[in-house]
Amino acid sequence: MTDAPTPTTKRSSTDExxxxxxxxxxxxxxAAVLRTEELLLNMGPQHPSTHGVLRVxxxxxxxxxxxxxxxxxxxxxxxxxxxxxxxxxQIVTLTDRLDYxxxxxxxxxxxxxxxxxxxxxxxxxxxxxxxxxxELQRISGHLFWLGTQALxxxxxxxxxxxxxxxxxxxxxFEKLCGARLTYSYYTxxxxxxxxxxxxxxxxxxxxxxxxxxxxxxxxxxETNRIWLARTKGVAVISAExxxxxxxxxxxxxxxxxxxxxxxxxxxxxxxxxxxEVPLGKNGDTYDRYxxxxxxxxxSARIVSQCLDKLPDGPVSIDVxxxxxxxxxxxxxxxxxxxxxxxxxxxxxxxxxxxxxxATEAPKGELGxxxxxxxxxxxxxxxxxxxxxxxxxxxxxxxxGYLIADIVTIxxxxxxxxxxxxx
Amino acid sequence: MHPPAQSIRERFPDAVTGxxxxxxxxTVSVRKDRIVEVCRALRDDPAWAFNFLSDVSSVDYPDAEExxxxxxxxxxxxxxxxxxxxxxxxxxxxxxxxxxxxWAGANFMEREVYDLMGIEFVNHPDLRRILLTDDFDxxxxxxxxxxxxxxxxxxxxxxxxxxxxxx
Numbered sequence: 001m002t003d004a005p006t007p008t009t010k011r012s013s014t015d016e017x018x019x020x021x022x023x024x025x026x027x028x029x030x031a032a033v034l035r036t037e038e039l040l041l042n043m044g045p046q047h048p049s050t051h052g053v054l055r056v057x058x059x060x061x062x063x064x065x066x067x068x069x070x071x072x073x074x075x076x077x078x079x080x081x082x083x084x085x086x087x088x089x090q091i092v093t094l095t096d097r098l099d100y101x102x103x104x105x106x107x108x109x110x111x112x113x114x115x116x117x118x119x120x121x122x123x124x125x126x127x128x129x130x131x132x133x134x135e136l137q138r139i140s141g142h143l144f145w146l147g148t149q150a151l152x153x154x155x156x157x158x159x160x161x162x163x164x165x166x167x168x169x170x171x172x173f174e175k176l177c178g179a180r181l182t183y184s185y186y187t188x189x190x191x192x193x194x195x196x197x198x199x200x201x202x203x204x205x206x207x208x209x210x211x212x213x214x215x216x217x218x219x220x221x222e223t224n225r226i227w228l229a230r231t232k233g234v235a236v237i238s239a240e241x242x243x244x245x246x247x248x249x250x251x252x253x254x255x256x257x258x259x260x261x262x263x264x265x266x267x268x269x270x271x272x273x274x275x276e277v278p279l280g281k282n283g284d285t286y287d288r289y290x291x292x293x294x295x296x297x298x299s300a301r302i303v304s305q306c307l308d309k310l311p312d313g314p315v316s317i318d319v320x321x322x323x324x325x326x327x328x329x330x331x332x333x334x335x336x337x338x339x340x341x342x343x344x345x346x347x348x349x350x351x352x353x354x355x356x357x358a359t360e361a362p363k364g365e366l367g368x369x370x371x372x373x374x375x376x377x378x379x380x381x382x383x384x385x386x387x388x389x390x391x392x393x394x395x396x397x398x399x400g401y402l403i404a405d406i407v408t409i410x411x412x413x414x415x416x417x418x419x420x421x422x
Numbered sequence: 423m424h425p426p427a428q429s430i431r432e433r434f435p436d437a438v439t440g441x442x443x444x445x446x447x448x449t450v451s452v453r454k455d456r457i458v459e460v461c462r463a464l465r466d467d468p469a470w471a472f473n474f475l476s477d478v479s480s481v482d483y484p485d486a487e488e489x490x491x492x493x494x495x496x497x498x499x500x501x502x503x504x505x506x507x508x509x510x511x512x513x514x515x516x517x518x519x520x521x522x523x524x525w526a527g528a529n530f531m532e533r534e535v536y537d538l539m540g541i542e543f544v545n546h547p548d549l550r551r552i553l554l555t556d557d558f559d560x561x562x563x564x565x566x567x568x569x570x571x572x573x574x575x576x577x578x579x580x581x582x583x584x585x586x587x588x589x
Contacts, residue, residue: 073553080538081562085569116445243499246475246527259474259499355445356495356506358476369479369493380563382479384495392530421553 038066041403045074049152049407052417056394060403068398068406070391075421083381087347088114088188091381096182098385099419101144102362104137104173106419107186109359112267113368114188116357117350120322125313126190131269132203132306133176133185135299140169141362141414142292142299146217149289149411153230158220165213168206175199188348189323190316200307207304214296221289231285234405235397235412238283245393248386249364250291251413255283261360273305285412292414322348347376356384363387363414387413387420424448424503429469434460447506454509454518457494461507461524464496472496472505475521478531480539482565489513490541494521511541520546538563 044055053074059067079098083091095106108130115122122130147162170180177185177193185192195203221227237247242255252259260277262270278294280287316323324343325336352374358367364386371380390413398409427441430450437456442449452460464472476495483489488510497504511518520543522528532543533552540561543549551558559577560567 073551073555076553078562081567081569119445241526243473244526246525246531257499264499264502353444354449354506355447356477356504358497365476367477367495369477369495371481380479380481382477382493384477384479388530388534389527392527396526 043406045071049410051148051410051415052420054391054410054415054417054420056406058398058403058406063402063404065398065401065403065406068395070394072388072391072417073421075417077422079422080381080383083378085377087376088350088378089343089347091378092184092187093182096184097418098383098422099141099361099363099366099387099416100181101416102137102141103181103183104133104185105141105359105361106366107184108134109357109361109366110368111186111188112359113355113357113370114348114350116355117353117370117372118188118322118348119351120189120317120319122190122317123314124311125194126315126317127268128306128310129191129195129315130186131273132195132303132310133173133191134268135302135306136169136172136203138299138362139296139303140166142296143169145292145362145411145414146289149408150221150227152407152411154226155221155224158217161213161217161220165206165210172199172202172206175202187316187323189319190314192316194315195310200310203303203307207300207307210300211297214293218293228286230405230408231289233282234285234401235409236282236284237393237397241393241396242283245396246389247364247393248389249360249362249414250288250295251364251386251390253277253291254280254285254288256281261358261365265358267359269306269309270302272309273302275302285408288412349374349376358384361386363416363419364390366419383422385419385422387415387417388422390415391420424505430464430505433463433467447504449506449508451508451510454492454511457492457507457509458519458521458524461494461496461521464505464507465524470505471498471500474499475525475527475531476504478521478528478535480535480541480563482539482563484565486510487512490516490539492518492535492541516540517542517544519544520549522546537561540564 039060041058041060043058045053055071055074057069057071058065079094083094092107092110095110096103098106143162143166147159150158173183174180176199177183237255239255239257242252243257256279258277258279263277275298278291280291320339325339329336330340350372352372354371356367356369358365366386367384369382370378373379398406401409424447427443427448431438431441437453437460438450439453440451464470474497476497479493481491483491490511492509492511494507495504496507509518518541520528520532529547530552532546533549535541536543536549537551537553538561
């Protein structure tokens with residue numbers, strides 16, 4: 001005779017696989033019936049709002065983000081290792097592929113670093129042309145950000161407006177150096193081509209019409225309830241945290257910290273023209289939007305002043321061992337042909353030493369650390385890219401927001417994965 | 423611009439092993455076991471106020487006695503000056519204290535150094551590979567990492583193909 005099974009008071013039991021089975025008790029109310037647990041959600045790498053191939057794993061409680069872990073490296077091409085096997089001029093083309101929407105400023109940051117190592121000063125006209133082109137690139141980069149950020153959040157029209165003006169700038173760059181995205185326009189010692197009167201006329205016409213266009217973008221967004229609701233108070237970071245997380249560019253200045261490399265360590269022609277650094281107060285996405293819009297205005301102001309003051313003269317130094325000889329001389333002059341050949345084969349040989357050179361790119365401080373052993377290619381090249389550093393603060397800035405805000409938080413840094421993964 | 427070299431040497435007479443000024447930049451070599459202490463003092467002392475960590479990078483010198491070098495590029499937003507701190511790490515004891523407790527931004531920068539150069543950061547909150555995959559073998563920025571040949575790719579397993587001819 002077997003005992004009858006004793007009635008159990010436990011609310012859980014194990015099944016044949018040893019998995020604990022919770023038996024809900026209707027008398028306990030909803031809390032016991034509904035199962036609650038944290039949800040792990042993978043976002044990316046193929047997602048339209050990640051601006052490339054960023055993958056984020058989100059720990060969610062309902063719609064709240066508890067933790068956001070970025071997984072980088074989907075676009076890692078080993079630029080730093082590649083650079084160790086290339087001559088100094090060849091690396092300019094690698095820098096085009098970092099932040100591929102603002103290639104001009106990457107070129108600029110790199111050639112400035114090499115020039116610092118060489119102790120070279122470029123002619124005044126080259127400084128002005130460099131400033132003009134870098135600021136046009138900043139306008140184009142910020143327009144790109146504005147269009148895509150608005151598109152991500154749900155305002156599609158802005159995208160069409162900003163890309164209309166961006167196209168004008170890209171066509172100008174195409175006239176200037178022949179490329180639309182990967183320019184390699186800045187060379188060690190100057191720039192590759194001079195501004196022609198035709199380009200200057202087109203630029204002046206652009207600058208004349210541009211202020212009205214900025215007003216146009218603003219009317220689309222300034223009082224747009226959806227834009228305000230989705231950017232105000234989203235991705236907030238305090239000034240102390242922003243500095244501690246090494247944020248730079250509009251992301252840092254949105255929190256009210258006045259750090260702009262162009263003002264702090266003036267280079268090119270920035271000290272000769274009048275302009276201001278716009279600062280935010282709340283450190284949220286709306287303030288960063290405001291700052292970028294204001295920076296577009298300031299950039300237009302800088303370009304316009306530089307065009308007025310544009311000095312005459314060459315746009316590049318002509319020093320054997322640093323620059324290529326002029327092409328027309330190479331074709332007729334034996335010495336120049338030899339010089340050209342040696343430059344193409346051997347390249348530049350900077351002195352032994354190491355430098356760090358920071359430049360204000362549209363996204364923040366773009367720094368190049370070059371360690372030279374006196375050879376014709378860098379012993380070590382380190383790129384301090386703002387997008388990579390900004391993503392270090394992503395978890396801190398995303399916690400506590402709703403899952404719908406994650407798109408805004410991606411966009412708030414103006415992250416470009418080519419630069420982040422290198 | 424950079425702060426006077428002598429002031430840093432006087433403050434840490436036993437931690438600073440060398441000071442160098444070149445290309446308008448100041449480089450201070452620090453013993454690796456004192457790096458966090460020096461970093462914290464440089465950040466907190468109002469005379470230096472290095473509140474901003476620009477970058478952490480690393481260099482490999484295969485023939486040197488202490489093979490690796492970790493570089494910290496510091497900047498002061500208030501004082502507008504820069505300094506580069508250096509610490510040497512040997513191959514046998516390839517580790518250094520993390521400065522994430524001083525600057526939160528060091529987290530990703532140190533992970534990158536760990537990933538590509540293989541220097542371990544002690545007391546780092548989340549030391550994992552960052553740019554390369556978790557199962558990657560080797561540290562590509564080391565000078566002895568092969569730059570030719572198929573290497574790691576050769577070990578990939580091919581996806582199983584369907585049996586028989588594909589119709």
